[in-house]
Each structure stands twice: as structure tokens, then as C-alpha cells.
Amino acid sequence: MKDGDHAGDKPETGKPAIHPTPHLDQLEDGPWPSFVTGIKKLRDEGSQNNQLVMNDLLGQLDMSYENRMGYWKGGAVSVFGYGGGVIPRFSEVADKFPESKEFHTLRVMPPPGFHYTTDLLRNMADIWEEHGSGLIAFHGQSGDIMFQGCTTENTQKAFDALNKIGFDLGGAGPALRTSMSCVGAARCEQSCFDEQRALRGVINNLLDEMHRPALPYKFKFKFSGCANDCVNAIHRSDMAVIGTWRDDIKINQEKVKEHVAEKGRKYTIDTVVSMCPTRAISLNDDDTIEIDNKSCVRCMHCINVMTKALSPGDDKGVSILVGGKRSLKVGDLMGIMVIPFMKLETDEDFETLETLAEDMVEFFADNALEHERIGETIDRIGLPAFLEAMEIDVDPNMVAHPTTSSYVRTDDFDEEAAKWFERKAQEAGLQISAE
Ligand code: SF4
Numbered sequence: 001m002k003d004g005d006h007a008g009d010k011p012e013t014g015k016p017a018i019h020p021t022p023h024l025d026q027l028e029d030g031p032w033p034s035f036v037t038g039i040k041k042l043r044d045e046g047s048q049n050n051q052l053v054m055n056d057l058l059g060q061l062d063m064s065y066e067n068r069m070g071y072w073k074g075g076a077v078s079v080f081g082y083g084g085g086v087i088p089r090f091s092e093v094a095d096k097f098p099e100s101k102e103f104h105t106l107r108v109m110p111p112p113g114f115h116y117t118t119d120l121l122r123n124m125a126d127i128w129e130e131h132g133s134g135l136i137a138f139h140g141q142s143g144d145i146m147f148q149g150c151t152t153e154n155t156q157k158a159f160d161a162l163n164k165i166g167f168d169l170g171g172a173g174p175a176l177r178t179s180m181s182c183v184g185a186a187r188c189e190q191s192c193f194d195e196q197r198a199l200r201g202v203i204n205n206l207l208d209e210m211h212r213p214a215l216p217y218k219f220k221f222k223f224s225g226c227a228n229d230c231v232n233a234i235h236r237s238d239m240a241v242i243g244t245w246r247d248d249i250k251i252n253q254e255k256v257k258e259h260v261a262e263k264g265r266k267y268t269i270d271t272v273v274s275m276c277p278t279r280a281i282s283l284n285d286d287d288t289i290e291i292d293n294k295s296c297v298r299c300m301h302c303i304n305v306m307t308k309a310l311s312p313g314d315d316k317g318v319s320i321l322v323g324g325k326r327s328l329k330v331g332d333l334m335g336i337m338v339i340p341f342m343k344l345e346t347d348e349d350f351e352t353l354e355t356l357a358e359d360m361v362e363f364f365a366d367n368a369l370e371h372e373r374i375g376e377t378i379d380r381i382g383l384p385a386f387l388e389a390m391e392i393d394v395d396p397n398m399v400a401h402p403t404t405s406s407y408v409r410t411d412d413f414d415e416e417a418a419k420w421f422e423r424k425a426q427e428a429g430l431q432i433s434a435e
Contacts, residue, residue, distance in 0.1 A: 016052065018043070019059030019097075023066060042134050050134045053149060056097035057133070063093065077104050077152050079159040083212045085169030086155055102151045103133070107144040107170040108162055109203075112181045112196035112223075114139070123165050131158035141236065142220060143180025144170040174371075175213035176361065179203050181223035182230040190303065191225035192243025192316040193344040199223045201350050202357045209361060216368040219361055226312065227300045233324070233335070238374045239360055240321040240335045241344075241353070247313035248293040249302070255309035260287040272302050317343045318353075322360065322386075323375025333375040336383065338390070340397035363389055395420060 021036070028034045036058075043054035060071055077088040087105040094101035124145070128136055133149025140146045145167075150158055159169065170178030179202070181195035182188070202221055209215060222233035225243040233240035260268050265283065273281045273289075280295040281302060289309075291302075303310045320342065321335025339356075343349050360374070367389070368377045378386045387394060394416045 016055060019055055019062065021058050021062040024058060024062050039135065046134045047129055050129065052099040053103075053133045054100075054135075056099035057103065057149070060091060060093055060097045060100060063096070072103070077155055079156050079169070081211070082169055084172040084175050085211065086159075087172055088152075100133075100149070103148070104150045104152065104155055106132075106147040106150060106155065106158060106162070107140065107172055107178060108147060108167050109170040109178050110139055110143050110145050110180065112199040113184045113186060114143075114180075115183075115186065120165065124162070124167075127158060127161040127165070131161060139180070140178075142170070142178045143222075143231070144178045169211065171210040171213075171218070173213040174215050174217050175211075175219075176203075176206050176209035176215065177218050177220045178210070179221045179223070180231045182225050184223075184225045188225060189307075190228065190243075190300065190312060192245055192312055193225065193241075193318050195223040195225050195241075195243070197350060198241055198318075198344060198353060201354050205354045205358060206361055215361070215365050217371050217373055219364055219374065221357065227298055228304065234321055235324045235332065235334050236326065237324055237335070238322065238364070239357060240324055241318050242321065243312075243316065244298045244319050244341065245313035245316045246341050247315040249291050249296065249313060250311045251289065251291065252309050252311075253288045256289050256306065257287045259306050259309050272305050275301055275305075277301070317341050317345075320356070323373070323378050325373045325375050329372070330376050330379050333373075333379075336375075336378065337398045338387070338392055340395055359390060393419070393423060 024036045027036045039054055039058055043051055043058060045051075046054060063069075064071055071092045072089040073092055075088040075090050077086050078084070079086065085107050087107065089103045089105065091097060091101045091103065124136065124147075125134075128134055128147050131150065131154045132147055135148045137146035137148060147158065147162075179199050181199040182191075184195035185191040185193075186196075199221070203210070209219070219239075220237040221239050221241070222231045222237035223241045224231050224233045227242060227244060229240075229242055233242055260283070263271075265287070269283055273283050276296075277299055278295045278297050280292045282290050282292075284290060298312075303312065318339075318341070319337060320339035322338050323333055324335035325333050342352070344353060363386075364374045364377065367381070368374060369380075372380075383398075384394075396417075
């Protein structure tokens with residue numbers, strides 16, 4: 001097909017002809033919902049103006065698939081007082097598809113935990129129908145609500161309207177990015193801390209870094225209530241705050257027996273006992289279970305399978321990991337454990353978290369190279385230097401693979417171990433005297 005074919009037939013009714021989309025049509029074939037179907041729906045049922053925009057958008061997209069070329073170019077579009085938050089998209093083939101020649105995206109921060117009322121969603125849809133294309137994506141990889149398809153002229157108007165109903169732009173470019181937290185304590189019984197409060201506290205405290213991009217590259221926080229990590233914090237965020245507990249898993253032996261009676265011993269052994277990564281669980285002859293809590297690594301597997309019988313302990317808090325990211329210069333990285341456990345309950349605890357987050361971003365701003373994520377900075381300078389700069393004490397729980405870790409060296413290991421034992425003894429002493 002030549003490019004000209006995308007112009008469609010001459011209109012007979014005054015309405016422009018629908019652009020043929022043979023390539024995009026194929027994307028609707030599979031078993032999964034397709035974005036193409038959604039855009040076609042807007043083309044056929046949206047407001048009069050948006051029908052035109054979507055028709056040209058589909059025409060351009062199909063041409064992209066045909067020619068294997070992306071036809072969007074960037075530019076500078078923003079709203080008053082903000083340096084980021086809008087992704088400008090100008091079409092390079094505006095002469096063929098004039099209605100979608102400006103198709104900017106507004107990145108808007110979602111409420112923590114993605115809690116919306118239907119009224120709010122309707123309001124958002126109305127605003128975008130009026131000022132944008134009607135196309136909204138819930139949610140982008142960083143959690144943003146993506147309001148896609150706005151003209152330069154309407155960008156400020158759309159932002160003002162969204163701002164009026166309580167929403168703010170998220171991050172884009174070399175800046176603190178929009179954050180996300182799992183649905184959390186409001187709906188999930190495994191939640192180990194107040195994710196919503198942690199997210200709002202950390203982000204509000206650093207909002208300047210989001211709205212006025214000044215960092216070497218992006219920085220993301222994510223908050224998951226437990227190790228199921230429903231927002232992929234460990235591998236998609238520079239600083240992951242993940243809920244955990246440090247006392248024993250709670251066991252309801254009656255429910256364990258009911259589970260075994262219903263599913264059978266073999267099933268329980270196959271799906272729970274032998275799936276525990278540290279072999280911490282045993283099933284007794286009387287169909288009760290025992291857990292060696294010292295060996296448990298709080299992976300959540302057994303709790304996920306036996307939701308009624310098992311639950312996280314009472315002494316809850318968070319683990320903090322730094323440096324997770326998708327592939328860049330040094331490949332994909334999972335977060336490195338830097339704080340194995342901290343309580344997150346009192347105002348003071350939340351302030352400590354916010355200060356730590358602030359220090360982390362400051363360290364990143366001062367030490368990262370251009371276009372380098374903090375995981376890569378740590379990889380470049382070494383974990384000991386990072387820990388020293390952040391004034392974080394070395395802890396054996398940070399070491400995943402002792403023989404390959406760059407900071408467990410035989411010459412200073414004894415010294416670090418002695419320091420750790422001394423700290424633990426002090427903590428134990430403090431706890432005893434506090435009681
Ligand atoms: Fe084993 Fe994970 Fe259950 Fe701990 S939480 S006992 S490591 S399966």
C-alpha cells in the first residue's frame with residue numbers, strides 16, 4: 001500500500017471517509033482487548049471533533065505499521081509554572097492527517113492506591129472529551145493517568161480543569177517521576193503499612209523535583225504493602241518501599257486443618273511445604289503446620305496459598321531497596337536491599353522515611369552521571385561508597401550472594417561483623433530497657 005492510500009475515499013456525505021487500517025485491524029485478532037478497538041470506538045462514537053481526530057490518528061498509525069516508521073516528533077509544550085508533565089507530540093505527516101497533527105499527552109498523578117469514585121472518573125472523561133481527544137490510559141508504567149491527544153492551545157485549559165478537580169501533573173524527563181502504591185490497607189489484608197500515607201508524604205516533600213526537572217535522569221519511588229509487590233517496586237523503581245514483618249507468621253491451626261481436609265495432604269505438601277524457598281515449613285501428622293520463622297524470608301508464598309490459615313505477623317514495617325530498573329547500560333537490575341527493616345507507624349517513622357527519600361534524591365542529583373539511574377551509579381562507584389555516603393550501616397541482610405558481593409571482603413569482614421553484632425546488642429539492650 002502506498003502512503004496515498006491512507007487518505008481514504010472522497011467523502012460523499014460531508015463527513016471525511018474512514019481511513020483504511022489493514023495493519024491495525026490485525027491487532028484486533030488476538031484474544032486480548034486491543035487499543036485499536038478502543039480508538040475505533042472513539043472514532044465512531046466520540047464527539048464530532050474527536051471522531052475526526054481519531055480517524056486521522058488511526059490513519060497515521062496504520063501508515064507507521066506499513067512503513068515501519070514513527071511519525072511523532074517532540075517539541076516544547078508545558079503549562080504555567082511547570083517544566084515537565086506534558087509529553088509533546090507533533091505529527092511529521094500533518095499534511096496527510098491534519099486533525100491529529102498535535103497529539104500531546106498530559107501525565108497526571110493518580111490518587112495513591114488508585115482509589116477513584118465513579119463521579120471523579122466521569123468528571124475526568126468529560127474534561128478530556130471537552131479539551132482533548134477522549135483517549136485516556138489508566139495507568140502508564142509509572143502509574144500516571146495518561147490523557148492522550150491534546151492540542152497545544154488546549155493543554156493549559158485541560159490542565160486547569162483537571163487541577164480544579166484536585167489533580168496535578170506527574171513527572172516527565174530527567175525528574176522525579178510519578179509514584180504509585182498498591183491498593184493497600186484499604187482493600188488488602190496482607191498490607192503491612194500505610195502505603196497511601198507513605199507515598200503522599202514522600203512525593204509531596206519532593207514535588208519541586210517533579211515539576212521542575214533538574215536531575216541527571218529519572219528517579220522513581222514505588223510503595224508495595226507486602227512482598228507480593230503488586231506495583232513491581234523491586235524491579236521498576238529506584239527506591240522501593242515494601243511491607244514486611246519481623247515476628248512470626250500468624251497461624252490459625254484450625255484453618256490449616258480445614259485446608260488440608262479440603263485439598264488433601266499431597267496438595268498441601270506440593271503447593272505449600274515444598275514450594276517454600278527456604279524449606280521453612282513442615283506439615284505435622286495431625287495436619288497442623290510448623291514454620292521455622294528464623295529461616296522464613298517473608299516471600300508471601302505460603303500466605304498466598306493459605307490465605308485463611310496464615311497471615312503476616314504483628315510486628316510490621318518496611319524493607320527499602322534501591323536501584324531497580326529496566327534495561328539501560330548495565331542491563332536489568334533488581335533493587336538492592338539497603339534497609340532490611342524499619343518501622344513505619346508513627347509520625348516520626350514517616351518523617352524518617354521522607355528524610356531518607358530526600359537524601360537519596362540528593363545523592364542521586366550530586367553523583368549520578370547524565371542519563372544514569374541510581375542503580376547504575378551504585379554499580380559504577382560500588383555499594384560500600386554508596387552506603388558510606390548515605391551513612392547506612394552495613395548489614396548481613398543486604399548480602400544476597402556473599403561470594404560475589406563486592407563489599408564482603410575477607411580483610412574487613414570481621415570488622416563489619418563485629419560492628420553489626422555490637423549494634424544488635426545495643427538495639428536489644430534499648431528494647432529491654434524500654435520495656
Ligand atoms: Fe516460606 Fe515464604 Fe512462607 Fe516464609 S513466607 S515460610 S519463606 S513460603
